[in-house]
Amino acid sequence: MGEETKTMRGLEAIRLAIEEEMERDESVFLIGEDIGRFGGAFFVTEGLLEKFGPERIRETPISENAILGCAVGAAMVGMRPIAEIMFADFLTVCMEMIVNQAAKASYMYGGQISVPVTIRVPFGTGIMGAAQHSQSFESWFMHVPGLKVVLPSDARDFKGLMKTAIRDDDPVIFFENKRAYYLTGDVPLDKDFTIPFGQARKFTEGDDVTIVATGAMVQESIIAATKLKEDNIQCEVIDPRTLVPMDKKTILNSVEKTGKLIVVDEGCKTCSVSAEIAAIVAEEGFQFLKNRIIRLNTPDVPIPYSPNLEKAIIPNAKLIQGNVKKLI
Amino acid sequence: MSSDELPKDLSSDELINLYKKMLLIREFEQRITKDVGRIKSPLVHTYTGEEAIAVGACAAINEDDYITSTHRGHGHFIAKGGNINSLMAEIYGKEGGICKGRGGSMHVADFSKYMLGANGIVGAGPPLALGVALASKMRNEDKVVLTFFGDGAANQGMLHESMNLAAIWKLPIIFVLENNMYGWSTPVHYATPIKDLSLRAQGYGMKGLTIDVNDVIEVYKTIKEAVDFARNGGGPTLIECKTYRWGGQMTMDADKYRSTEEKEEWKKKCPIEAYKIKLIKSELIDKAFIQKIEEDTLEQIELSVKITKKSPKPDTNTVLDDIYKNPMNLGGN
Numbered sequence: 001m002g003e004e005t006k007t008m009r010g011l012e013a014i015r016l017a018i019e020e021e022m023e024r025d026e027s028v029f030l031i032g033e034d035i036g037r038f039g040g041a042f043f044v045t046e047g048l049l050e051k052f053g054p055e056r057i058r059e060t061p062i063s064e065n066a067i068l069g070c071a072v073g074a075a076m077v078g079m080r081p082i083a084e085i086m087f088a089d090f091l092t093v094c095m096e097m098i099v100n101q102a103a104k105a106s107y108m109y110g111g112q113i114s115v116p117v118t119i120r121v122p123f124g125t126g127i128m129g130a131a132q133h134s135q136s137f138e139s140w141f142m143h144v145p146g147l148k149v150v151l152p153s154d155a156r157d158f159k160g161l162m163k164t165a166i167r168d169d170d171p172v173i174f175f176e177n178k179r180a181y182y183l184t185g186d187v188p189l190d191k192d193f194t195i196p197f198g199q200a201r202k203f204t205e206g207d208d209v210t211i212v213a214t215g216a217m218v219q220e221s222i223i224a225a226t227k228l229k230e231d232n233i234q235c236e237v238i239d240p241r242t243l244v245p246m247d248k249k250t251i252l253n254s255v256e257k258t259g260k261l262i263v264v265d266e267g268c269k270t271c272s273v274s275a276e277i278a279a280i281v282a283e284e285g286f287q288f289l290k291n292r293i294i295r296l297n298t299p300d301v302p303i304p305y306s307p308n309l310e311k312a313i314i315p316n317a318k319l320i321q322g323n324v325k326k327l328i
Numbered sequence: 329m330s331s332d333e334l335p336k337d338l339s340s341d342e343l344i345n346l347y348k349k350m351l352l353i354r355e356f357e358q359r360i361t362k363d364v365g366r367i368k369s370p371l372v373h374t375y376t377g378e379e380a381i382a383v384g385a386c387a388a389i390n391e392d393d394y395i396t397s398t399h400r401g402h403g404h405f406i407a408k409g410g411n412i413n414s415l416m417a418e419i420y421g422k423e424g425g426i427c428k429g430r431g432g433s434m435h436v437a438d439f440s441k442y443m444l445g446a447n448g449i450v451g452a453g454p455p456l457a458l459g460v461a462l463a464s465k466m467r468n469e470d471k472v473v474l475t476f477f478g479d480g481a482a483n484q485g486m487l488h489e490s491m492n493l494a495a496i497w498k499l500p501i502i503f504v505l506e507n508n509m510y511g512w513s514t515p516v517h518y519a520t521p522i523k524d525l526s527l528r529a530q531g532y533g534m535k536g537l538t539i540d541v542n543d544v545i546e547v548y549k550t551i552k553e554a555v556d557f558a559r560n561g562g563g564p565t566l567i568e569c570k571t572y573r574w575g576g577q578m579t580m581d582a583d584k585y586r587s588t589e590e591k592e593e594w595k596k597k598c599p600i601e602a603y604k605i606k607l608i609k610s611e612l613i614d615k616a617f618i619q620k621i622e623e624d625t626l627e628q629i630e631l632s633v634k635i636t637k638k639s640p641k642p643d644t645n646t647v648l649d650d651i652y653k654n655p656m657n658l659g660g661n
Contacts, residue, residue, distance in 0.1 A: 015408060015492040029466070030496040056466075058462075060493065061489075061492060061493065063489035063492065063526045064489075064495060065485065065486040065489050065490075066453070066455055066486075066490050066492070066493040068454075068491035069454070069455020069456050069457075069458050069459055069486065069489075069490060070455070070458045070462055070493070071374060071459060072455075073444075073455065073456035073457060073458055073459020073460045073461075073462070073463070074459035074460065074462055074466075075458065075459065075465045076444060077394070077444075077458065077460050077462065077464075078461075078463065079459075079463045079466070081459070094330050096452060096486065097452075097456075098456060100448070100449050100452065101447075101449075101452060102333070105445070106651065106652065106653055107430055107650050107651050108424065108427060108430055108431040108651050109427050109430075109431055109435060109437045109439070109445055110425070110427030110428035110431060110434045110650065111431075111649065111650035111653075112426075112429070112437060112438075112439045113439050114653035115349075116653075145651055146651055146652070148652070168654055169653035169654045170652045171655055197656070198656060216551060222415050245656040293536060301372055309350070316443060
């Protein structure tokens with residue numbers, strides 16, 4: 001029996017998840033800048049103000065610490081807030097509430113409370129955002145025990161993982177790739193469709209090379225894998241979907257089969273998501289490796305404005321394809 | 329100016345309780361200071377000298393109203409009704425501590441008493457208070473939040489974002505600024521260009537008041553008025569309470585940057601001594617009763633030390649507990 005689905009863009013899938021959860025649970029509310037009348041910088045929350053009113057779609061002044069203070073404080077006393085930080089780049093002005101408060105409260109208060117907050121953050125390149133509106137900060141938050149870090153790559157996963165994030169009792173930082181916002185996909189309409197954290201998704205099967213990719217790099221990897229099939233090279237494209245918790249098992253099982261690993265992510269290379277995944281495989285799956293691990297990242301450079309410069313530094317299908325061939 | 333009149337809305341027992349609580353905080357902190365060698369942490373901040381604020385302020389709210397606290401949080405914890413045995417055990421890092429030895433002095437919290445935690449980050453309490461007040465408002469609970477912070481936090485951006493947001497949404501928050509004259513070694517007159525920090529309230533369209541006496545009744549009355557105002561939908565108030573930190577910034581601080589004269593001058597304005605005189609004058613208590621209170625207080629503290637000593641160290645096998653509430657799903661495919 002096939003599930004009932006609807007084709008929609010990533011940003012609409014997030015909106016649908018939020019809408020369903022707000023209908024289901026009165027303690028869910030939204031807070032952020034320009035999320036009401038304007039509908040959010042990327043229109044994710046468009047129409048929600050009309051539907052739920054200003055009490056639950058709370059527009060704020062430009063005060064990121066106050067936004068997250070509101071969300072985290074409300075979560076500490078049992079609400080389930082969803083806070084939007086307009087661009088991942090703006091996380092730098094409100095790290096305090098995420099790192100020292102939300103992530104720590106359960107542990108440092110001896111398990112007296114939990115903090116069921118969801119922090120939504122659009123990130124990544126592709127809109128000529130330049131150095132302060134394009135960054136990929138997801139790996140920073142993997143370094144903070146107490147947070148769960150989610151990074152879906154398509155519409156279906158946006159919906160399923162957003163619903164899990166809202167229902168989860170722990171603080172979740174939900175990275176929304178800007179390019180994935182506009183990618184269409186079939187999204188289940190079941191109101192209880194959720195995707196558990198800690199389960200990677202395999203997009204293609206293959207015995208030759210494992211490609212682990214996140215965000216916009218998943219689509220680039222799928223394109224590369226499709227092209228490589230023409231040369232009879234079979235790649236397994238895996239999206240971890242949640243960076244914390246990380247589904248090591250799926251990655252290690254795949255590397256056991258292929259013996260070769262490429263990791264692709266949009267963050268700059270040093271201390272990136274790819275660094276962590278490469279380290280996991282080097283540490284726990286060294287015996288499976290038949291060749292060196294390749295990491296494909298944006299180099300350690302601020303994101304440039306001019307599209308041709310930006311394009312030159314972001315990994316793409318062609319780069320992935322060429323590197324797979326190096327490993328064969 | 330100190331008011332000589334005792335508030336009529338408090339019963340005799342309640343008035344005496346203010347004294348008991350202040351004394352309990354004082355003696356508790358004295359004991360901590362004495363036991364610092366055994367506690368070992370250099371990062372224990374005592375509330376000695378500032379007792380009138382926590383006690384006066386917490387007396388002005390209901391049991392199920394909330395407070396957020398600071399790195400100097402023992403006084404707030406006790407004033408809000410927290411148990412001193414589990415407070416003492418926490419400061420000693422024992423399993424019987426209120427946070428099972430995970431938090432320590434800077435993170436003492438008792439959520440069952442609506443005491444939402446001491447906080448090691450200066451200025452982090454007020455933004456959290458916003459969310460607590462907002463939740464209460466959204467659930468029509470008619471609760472208020474007291475958010476304590478110091479003169480150090482008064483210059484943090486987070487506080488200003490919080491005062492602005494609280495003001496535009498008329499959130500039921502009382503911003504209680506404990507001006508103890510120093511942010512560690514930095515005097516407030518160096519750190520800010522104004523005499524009364526309550527002036528800051530004007531910029532956010534809220535009422536700002538300064539209490540320049542270290543007086544529990546004055547604190548109680550002023551906070552009570554702000555609490556009633558907030559409960560009736562009037563929104564937040566900023567109340568600056570001028571006080572003085574008798575000890576150094578924390579247990580490791582040799583406190584060489586303040587003169588003996590200055591410290592002695594402030595000790596003359598001891599809020600507990602002043603209130604005791606007031607109670608005797610009003611014939612609510614006599615010297616024999618005071619002695620009894622003092623003995624009881626010391627007994628309570630002695631008992632908390634005994635209980636703490638008996639409490640085991642946290643089991644190292646549990647060191648990874650409570651990082652997350654929901655188990656980390658690592659199912660794989």
